[in-house]
Amino acid sequence: MSDGPFDGRLKETPSQTAGPYVHIGTAPQSIGRPALPNQPGPVAFEGTGAVTVEGIVYDGAGEPVRDAMIEFWGADPDGRVGRNGLFGRTTSDFRTGVYRFRTARPGPLKAGTAPYIAILIFARGINLHLATRLYFPENRAQIDADPDLRRVSPSGRASLTAVKASDGEADYRFDIHLQGENETVFFDV
Amino acid sequence: MTVHPFYRRERNQHPPALTPNYKSSVLRAPFRPLVSPEQAELDWTGPAFGHDMLGPLDNDLIRNASAGGEALGERIIVHGRVLDENARPVPNALIEVWQANAGGRYAHSNDTYLAPLDPNFSGCGRTISGADGTYVFRTIKPGPYPWPNNGSDWRPAHIHLSIFGEAFAQRLITQLYFEGDPLIPLCPIVNTIPDPAIVERLVARLDFKNQMPFDCLAYRFDIVLRGRRQTYFENREEGA
Ligand SMILES: [Fe+2]
Numbered sequence: 208m209s210d211g212p213f214d215g216r217l218k219e220t221p222s223q224t225a226g227p228y229v230h231i232g233t234a235p236q237s238i239g240r241p242a243l244p245n246q247p248g249p250v251a252f253e254g255t256g257a258v259t260v261e262g263i264v265y266d267g268a269g270e271p272v273r274d275a276m277i278e279f280w281g282a283d284p285d286g287r288v289g290r291n292g293l294f295g296r297t298t299s300d301f302r303t304g305v306y307r308f309r310t311a312r313p314g315p316l317k318a319g320t321a322p323y324i325a326i327l328i329f330a331r332g333i334n335l336h337l338a339t340r341l342y343f344p345e346n347r348a349q350i351d352a353d354p355d356l357r358r359v360s361p362s363g364r365a366s367l368t369a370v371k372a373s374d375g376e377a378d379y380r381f382d383i384h385l386q387g388e389n390e391t392v393f394f395d396v
Numbered sequence: 397m398t399v400h401p402f403y404r405r406e407r408n409q410h411p412p413a414l415t416p417n418y419k420s421s422v423l424r425a426p427f428r429p430l431v432s433p434e435q436a437e438l439d440w441t442g443p444a445f446g447h448d449m450l451g452p453l454d455n456d457l458i459r460n461a462s463a464g465g466e467a468l469g470e471r472i473i474v475h476g477r478v479l480d481e482n483a484r485p486v487p488n489a490l491i492e493v494w495q496a497n498a499g500g501r502y503a504h505s506n507d508t509y510l511a512p513l514d515p516n517f518s519g520c521g522r523t524i525s526g527a528d529g530t531y532v533f534r535t536i537k538p539g540p541y542p543w544p545n546n547g548s549d550w551r552p553a554h555i556h557l558s559i560f561g562e563a564f565a566q567r568l569i570t571q572l573y574f575e576g577d578p579l580i581p582l583c584p585i586v587n588t589i590p591d592p593a594i595v596e597r598l599v600a601r602l603d604f605k606n607q608m609p610f611d612c613l614a615y616r617f618d619i620v621l622r623g624r625r626q627t628y629f630e631n632r633e634e635g636a
Contacts, residue, residue: 216403216481217620221594222410223571224420224585226556228504231520232494233558238505243522245449267423274506280438280564294443301506316437325438329569332420334411334588336569355433363431385424395405395430396439396565 222336225329229276230298237298247278251295251310256284260341260369261307261377264299264328267386271304274331279308279341281324286314299330307377312343321349321356323367325396328383338394341381342368363392400624401435402565403481411588418584419545435565440624442564445490447524454522457493457535461503461518468514469498469536471612474555474572474600477529481623485529486566489621492558493533495519500541500551509541534612540579552579552586559619566621573599574615 225233236242264272278296282288297308313322323340342350347368350356356364366389369379383391413425453460458467478486496502496519499511503518517536525531538555542548554571561567573580573595580586580599589595600615607614 216623217479217483218409218594218597219406219481219622220568220570220597220620221589222568223556223588223598224418225558225569226571226585227506228494228502229556229558229569231502231504231518232492232556235518235520240503240518240520243454243520244451245445247443267425270423272424278567280443282438288437288441290444292438292441292443320436323438325564327564327567330424332418332422332424334413334415334418334421335407336567337426355436359431386426390426390428392428393426393430395407395432396435 222334224331224334225276225336227274227331229274229329233276234296234298247295249295249297249308251279251293251308252283253309256311257309258312258378259307259309259376260379260381261305261372261375262381262383263304264306264330264383264385269387271299272330272385273299273301273304275299275306276329277306277308278327278329279310279324281310282313282316282322284311284314286316286322288316319352319354321346321353326383333385337385338396339383339391340367340394341379343379344368344371359392366391401440402563402622402624404432405622409594411590415584415588417546418588421588439565440563442560442562442566444562445488445524445560447488450522450524455533457495457517457519457521457533460521461516463515465516467497467517467536469539471534472537473532473534473606473608473612473614474617475530475532475603475606475614476616476618478525478531478559478561478619478621479529480561480566480621482626484623485525485527486561486621487525487527487529488562489525489529489531489619490560491523491525491531491533491619493521493523493535493555495535495538495555496541498536498539500539511539511541537574540577545584549584550579550582552577552583557619559621561621568621571598572617575599575601
């Protein structure tokens with residue numbers, strides 16, 4: 208790669224699967240090792256406006272994906288991103304497949320759009336991470352009017368909307384279906 | 397607010413989701429086409445990482461899990477630059493790495509390969525690129541290992557890399573291979589990328605002259621993240 212004048216674009220480094228041992232490098236606490244200093248974990252925000260989300264990533268056979276690493280990035284409760292943005296990562300439980308994270312219910316980013324948390328999914332068998340969004344059921348009207356979701360069918364919008372949890376410690380349930388009839392909508396951002 | 401959205405990801409530079417020779421992809425590949433929204437604030441921002449977050453041995457996998465000794469294996473440094481598609485250096489890019497030990501075994505509860513663990517090696521490290529985009533870490537060359545796919549397939553020696561640039565849109569996880577490894581063209585995961593010329597960009601080159609004399613060989617590996625469009629545009633704040 209030369210340092211001289213450059214008149215074209217470089218090509219992005221190609222992706223490869225995160226594989227089944229992604230925990231070693233990104234979430235060592237999930238395999239019983241100490242987390243590295245300041246390593247993002249499943250709790251990005253505590254206090255007023257914090258919400259706990261849990262769910263399962265399902266494969267095309269309806270089996271829980273037990274080796275997923277999930278990242279979330281969202282605005283703070285006042286809708287601020289940048290330095291105030293909230294980032295974290297979590298992993299599926301090796302036995303149950305349940306993932307769980309805690310962050311702020313994001314404030315609205317822009318009038319006329321529904322607030323959401325950006326979600327990335329990495330796992331064995333996923334060659335390039337999948338991007339989806341978590342919207343909140345309380346924002347149904349904004350979701351239906353959101354310009355980004357205009358080309359998404361009603362069932363697709365439902366796949367992007369968390370469900371209010373009725374029991375347990377979580378506030379919302381957000382299952383992700385990688386493939387099939389109930390497939391979650393994934394984005395090319 | 398002035399924003400510079402990113403070039404759309406060139407999907408033909410990446411493996412497709414469904415790659416039947418890599419069997420794990422078969423039930424994990426979405427069937428429906430991706431939806432392309434307009435890029436938004438959550439795409440062109442991202443979590444920020446600083447050099448002060450790193451521990452002193454985070455980029456030295458030979459010593460950062462020491463139980464009294466150093467990791468066994470061929471001692472190497474891996475270095476290069478993080479650039480964007482416009483060939484601009486990307487500073488403060490967080491690079492997290494994980495890998496098998498010299499025998500091809502991961503220090504992970506789900507890895508049952510018969511090669512022994514190395515008590516002085518965890519296979520976990522991190523580094524952050526400097527102002528000029530350069531990065532470096534020291535490790536041992538990982539061993540190849542067998543895995544169940546089409547019978548006993550073998551992974552070429554590889555290091556997993558997770559990279560954060562300045563924006564969430566640049567997020568990338570990939571694997572680095574080593575020049576001259578005869579297992580590269582035989583690997584179903586490598587071959588999820590249909591074009592061998594694209595695979596070449598995942599192959600670290602022996603960088604003999606940058607060895608640490610009588611200590612480590614060096615491999616060079618540059619990383620390219622998505623770049624921002626060159627033309628400015630004013631993002632109208634619609635009533636915000
Ligand atoms: Fe691996």
